[in-house]
Amino acid sequence: MIRGLYTATSGMTLNERMQEVVSNNIANANTVGYKGDTGVIRSFPEELLLRMHDNKGGVGAENNNGQLGPIGQLSQGAMLEEVIPRFVQGQLTSSDNPHAYAIVDAPQPQNEINRRSYFAVSAAGQTMYTRDGDFKVQAGTDFLVTTKGDPVLPIDSRTGLPVADARIRVAQDGSYQMVTANGQPYPAPNAANPNAPQPQFGIVDVQDSTQLAKYGETYFRGGQAVQSTGELNKGQLEQSNVDLAQTMVTMMNVMRSYEANQRMIRSLDSTLEKAVSVGRIG
Amino acid sequence: MRALWTSASGLNAQQMKLDTIANNVANINTHGYKAQNAQFKDLLYAQFEQKADERNLTERVTTPGLRIGQGVRVTEIDRLFLQGSLQPTQQTTDFAIEGEGFFNVGLTDGNGNLIGRGYTRDGSFKVGVDQTGTSYLVDSNAYPVLGTDNRPINVTGVDISTLSMDGQGRLTGLRNGEPAQVGQLNVVRVNHPDANLEAVGNNLFRPVVNFNEADFRDLAYNLPDGLARVVQGSLEMSNVDMSKSMSDMIVAQRAYSMNARAIQTADEMMGLANNLRS
Numbered sequence: 001m002i003r004g005l006y007t008a009t010s011g012m013t014l015n016e017r018m019q020e021v022v023s024n025n026i027a028n029a030n031t032v033g034y035k036g037d038t039g040v041i042r043s044f045p046e047e048l049l050l051r052m053h054d055n056k057g058g059v060g061a062e063n064n065n066g067q068l069g070p071i072g073q074l075s076q077g078a079m080l081e082e083v084i085p086r087f088v089q090g091q092l093t094s095s096d097n098p099h100a101y102a103i104v105d106a107p108q109p110q111n112e113i114n115r116r117s118y119f120a121v122s123a124a125g126q127t128m129y130t131r132d133g134d135f136k137v138q139a140g141t142d143f144l145v146t147t148k149g150d151p152v153l154p155i156d157s158r159t160g161l162p163v164a165d166a167r168i169r170v171a172q173d174g175s176y177q178m179v180t181a182n183g184q185p186y187p188a189p190n191a192a193n194p195n196a197p198q199p200q201f202g203i204v205d206v207q208d209s210t211q212l213a214k215y216g217e218t219y220f221r222g223g224q225a226v227q228s229t230g231e232l233n234k235g236q237l238e239q240s241n242v243d244l245a246q247t248m249v250t251m252m253n254v255m256r257s258y259e260a261n262q263r264m265i266r267s268l269d270s271t272l273e274k275a276v277s278v279g280r281i282g
Numbered sequence: 283m284r285a286l287w288t289s290a291s292g293l294n295a296q297q298m299k300l301d302t303i304a305n306n307v308a309n310i311n312t313h314g315y316k317a318q319n320a321q322f323k324d325l326l327y328a329q330f331e332q333k334a335d336e337r338n339l340t341e342r343v344t345t346p347g348l349r350i351g352q353g354v355r356v357t358e359i360d361r362l363f364l365q366g367s368l369q370p371t372q373q374t375t376d377f378a379i380e381g382e383g384f385f386n387v388g389l390t391d392g393n394g395n396l397i398g399r400g401y402t403r404d405g406s407f408k409v410g411v412d413q414t415g416t417s418y419l420v421d422s423n424a425y426p427v428l429g430t431d432n433r434p435i436n437v438t439g440v441d442i443s444t445l446s447m448d449g450q451g452r453l454t455g456l457r458n459g460e461p462a463q464v465g466q467l468n469v470v471r472v473n474h475p476d477a478n479l480e481a482v483g484n485n486l487f488r489p490v491v492n493f494n495e496a497d498f499r500d501l502a503y504n505l506p507d508g509l510a511r512v513v514q515g516s517l518e519m520s521n522v523d524m525s526k527s528m529s530d531m532i533v534a535q536r537a538y539s540m541n542a543r544a545i546q547t548a549d550e551m552m553g554l555a556n557n558l559r560s
Contacts, residue, residue: 137477213347214327
């Protein structure tokens, strides 16, 4: 009976976490490039219950060697095991921003169902990936940056990987020039360095997007970038892929599951109260 | 219950979006107004570490840890410097810029001393008279319009109805009955105006603190890539798209009420927890 109390409590804690996930999806229903999160609920690992101090015989009784007899398996609650972003394509809308781009993923190969394309940005000292292609020009440097102000990284045309020390500068006519972080023209390959990167504006692929961790600012970090298969649509933006109707239903589910667990605790409590009052005199 | 704060951030962000849209709609008939747009990004994620027996379960797809978002924020409110439509007025002192560029006005203090330069797309100019009786071409805030010599355009004694302009912005008119050169309107080409300019109200823009000097060029007519053309007798309307503003407003309003509903649900859940022991 006491065990049941903690089992129901784990259900309440889990649904509080789920409500946080759902709230974040709703708050970001209009965030460009946002990918909705799905919470995965899992029961606690099952535990084996054994019979103790019971040698009167029967199924599962303690045998003569002192070995405990099994009663059965029991799971003692549920938990939020992981939060997986859904990487499905968001809706494309047109934008008047001259530096707006939307990524359209190539059809995923059978063995790489989570292969998606991303822009590479340099943020917090590392290379991160984003689907938000609403870019701006930074005052002072004229670099192409995200709305957060982090520079967009160009892609090496030979390897298809981001060039971390290169930047994209927007020229007066709106064209893109590849420069170093100091604003100097990016050195072309020469005799001394024939394999120098040849940066250009572009995107990269991540073969298994579930290995990316959300950072915030619609950035993802971690993961291994490879040459891209996706394509870019200029003048469009990818909207958040949160489905409001589905999110609303999930929220109702969470709420009622929380309520059911709460009822469970109350019912256990009233049963315990009866047990307490059994021995009451008078 | 973090969910409450998450939803509250959503309410704030959508409120900001609605404010921006309302400001656009309010300025739908403001000459030379450029529409604004609020941009969102999600807040940093909280990473919860998990016990070994929770994170090493089979069939898990993501990397260890539980990443739960904290909400949303407005990263910036940007401005769209798209061309507005031209409205003919037949006034000789009304000018509109077709293409990129800004009229240059001198910002003055109370005593008429120049204290800086402002940029505007609003070309509804008037004639203003200072204490000495000299008339100047001024904008709708009574700031003098600057010519190519960086000085106010003196129109003392000029019959305004005869004012005419050639393709290079040179103004001519009858001064005291005699044909005369009045001045030359300066059109400043600003590259990436969304990055280099900030609005100060009254249809005026000024350079941001860390603006790029090379992005500002005087006399946009003579530039090889100068696409600016000044039209006399017309005004540029605001570039706010009414139907887009309305649909944006509906989207923002719905998102707002969804966030409010999420707060309500979180509140009910807290109420349930509170009633565990009745």
